[in-house]
Amino acid sequence: DLAPVSGVALDASQSQIAIRHVPDRPGMAAQIFQLLASEGISVDMIIQSQRRRVVAGQTCRDIAFSVAEADLGRACDLLEASRTVIGWERLDVTEKIAKVSAVGKGMVGCPGVAAKMFAALADRGINIQTIVTSQIKISCAVDRDRGVEALQAIHDAFGLSERYQATSRE
Amino acid sequence: DLAPVSGVALDASQSQIAIRHVPDRPGMAAQIFQLLASEGISVDMIIQSQRRRVVAGQTCRDIAFSVAEADLGRACDLLEASRTVIGWERLDVTEKIAKVSAVGKGMVGCPGVAAKMFAALADRGINIQTIVTSQIKISCAVDRDRGVEALQAIHDAFGLSERYQATSRE
Numbered sequence: 001d002l003a004p005v006s007g008v009a010l011d012a013s014q015s016q017i018a019i020r021h022v023p024d025r026p027g028m029a030a031q032i033f034q035l036l037a038s039e040g041i042s043v044d045m046i047i048q049s050q051r052r053r054v055v056a057g058q059t060c061r062d063i064a065f066s067v068a069e070a071d072l073g074r075a076c077d078l079l080e081a082s083r084t085v086i087g088w089e090r091l092d093v094t095e096k097i098a099k100v101s102a103v104g105k106g107m108v109g110c111p112g113v114a115a116k117m118f119a120a121l122a123d124r125g126i127n128i129q130t131i132v133t134s135q136i137k138i139s140c141a142v143d144r145d146r147g148v149e150a151l152q153a154i155h156d157a158f159g160l161s162e163r164y165q166a167t168s169r170e
Numbered sequence: 171d172l173a174p175v176s177g178v179a180l181d182a183s184q185s186q187i188a189i190r191h192v193p194d195r196p197g198m199a200a201q202i203f204q205l206l207a208s209e210g211i212s213v214d215m216i217i218q219s220q221r222r223r224v225v226a227g228q229t230c231r232d233i234a235f236s237v238a239e240a241d242l243g244r245a246c247d248l249l250e251a252s253r254t255v256i257g258w259e260r261l262d263v264t265e266k267i268a269k270v271s272a273v274g275k276g277m278v279g280c281p282g283v284a285a286k287m288f289a290a291l292a293d294r295g296i297n298i299q300t301i302v303t304s305q306i307k308i309s310c311a312v313d314r315d316r317g318v319e320a321l322q323a324i325h326d327a328f329g330l331s332e333r334y335q336a337t338s339r340e
């Protein structure tokens with residue numbers, strides 16, 4: 001099936017954690033995610049943009065990721081305990097997000113699919129909080145209370161047939 | 171093939187553009203990517219983290235993405251022409267990145283795969299510039315001149331057999 005978008009999905013059970021000002025040197029990301037993995041916490045949508053900031057002479061970057069809302073407390077506790085070891089500055093938490101995604105093998109090299117998905121959300125006045133894409137999948141985080149509407153908007157924009165059942169886990 | 175990682179890939183022909191301080195209201199992301207799509211410019215790895223900044227009373231977010239290096243000039247020209255219409259502040263360009271990826275259907279819900287990939291890069295002293303993940307794929311941008319070494323490090327870390335030929339396009 002080489003349609004640009006063959007399916008849409010909604011996961012309305014995630015939270016997002018952003019770790020501000022992680023020292024930008026090799027090994028920091030590995031330590032953070034080894035810590036979470038060692039406690040069996042699965043992470044989704046890891047986002048580190050290339051923006052750097054210098055804080056007290058140290059170059060830093062922010063690393064954000066999503067977890068199941070049920071794991072949020074445990075993840076924050078683990079990270080807090082690692083604060084001095086790793087040297088990050090603070091955690092910003094968004095407790096309730098809705099992750100909406102469009103997937104399709106046909107979207108590779110097909111400019112315009114992401115724009116169409118973003119426009120479908122814009123037309124309903126839904127603000128995009130985060131974006132993360134791969135070559136065959138586009139995911140956005142939006143307000144939890146707009147999740148179902150966002151899914152419907154994307155579903156309609158790509159003309160998916162009524163038969164399609166959106167799953168909550170991609 | 172449900173191995174956590176069944177393949178690795180390197181794309182050493184991309185550039186990265188970060189658009190700083192895009193007004194955080196519905197429609198902005200759609201306009202930016204419609205503009206690029208209308209000129210046939212394919213984008214990869216769109217990254218928008220949830221970090222917001224207030225600039226002159228307007229809440230803004232940064233949006234970064236990668237393009238083929240061959241499209242960099244055209245993409246920047248198009249964006250520059252849209253600056254007042256959309257209202258973003260500045261472009262930060264990284265002309266030469268190497269995107270290394272690990273893919274595998276088995277990584278869903280398998281904590282530790284991302285940590286292992288990040289550790290493989292850390293062990294070689296390779297700094298991670300950006301990270302973007304989906305449930306079955308993890309991609310990092312590193313220095314272009316460390317791309318092949320990064321690919322080798324990840325390939326070895328996941329014990330992929332010699333038979334595997336890394337493609338430059340996933």
Ligand SMILES: C[C@@H](O)[C@H](N)C(=O)O
Nearest residue numbers: 025026027028029298
């Ligand atoms: C910030 C973090 O990603 C760091 N650059 C690392 O390589 O681990």
Ligand SMILES: C[C@@H](O)[C@H](N)C(=O)O
Nearest residue numbers: 128195196197198199
């Ligand atoms: C910043 C941009 O993503 C904006 N929030 C939008 O929805 O388009």
